[in-house]
Amino acid sequence: MTKFAYIRTSTKDQNADLQLDAIAKVDGIKRTYTDEGVSGTLASRPEWDKLIDRLEEGDEVVIWKFDRIGRNTMNVLEAVQAITAKGATFRSLTENIDLNSGPMAQAMMTIIAAFAQLERDTIVQRTRAGLEAAKAKGKVGGRPSVVDPKKLATIKKLINSGDHSRADIARMVEISPATLYRVIATL
Structure with missing residues (x-):
């Protein structure tokens, strides 16, 4: 069994230190795959794809948190399916989910992924509402125009x-x- 880690940041400005620190505490990680500045909503991510291609029966993929492998329930479930289809297992450190621990872990993973999607959808909805409220007050976000x-x-x-x-x-x-x-x- 070989252990691999996966780390993802959504923007180049984001810091992966939290993820790196958590992964560093896991014994036996052979290699860490890192996608920087890549949205979790994308089905194809270069380092993720390399990791999936490399997996073999009995390997384990370790991540810091579910939202690192997908931004909605379907993305997360598809990512885990890609891992298990190779005969590998999956572990999320933050949610403390290890698919080796049985069917309850799979059920919990699905529930947590659904809540992660709810959180993201709520943030998007609040952001849009805030932008609309600001626009109604005559405020426009973004960089000021250089063309007066x-x-x-x-x-x-x-x-x-x-x-x-x-x-x-x-x-x-x-x-x-x-x-x-x-x-x-x-x-």
Whole structure:
């Protein structure tokens, strides 16, 4: 039996230290596969795919928490199915679920995965509600536009004159060509 660990962060900015610390306490881990900046909603993740391809009968996959292998119940169940189809087992450290411990572990895993999905769905719903409330109050999130009304008027005038290339217009109003093209798309 060979033990492998899997670690995933959703963004490049996230820190995997918590996961690494937990995995370091597990004896006998041969290799740790790490996907950085990869969403858990994606079915295909490069290091996850390598891990699944490498698994053999009797191997064990250790993770820190269910949401590292999938962001919804179906993702988690499919991930565990991919492991067990190879004849390997699965263990989640945070939820203390070890599929070697029998059918109750499988049932608990399904319930915990469903709650993880509920938590994610609730966060998404609250975020959308907050954005809508802010929008209703006239607040817009995100980075402030570099194109103020004065620059926009200048851009319109220069485009309508037909005397300047897009690159020239971008230089004249001191914005990047990409920004100019985004502005033009909204005109």
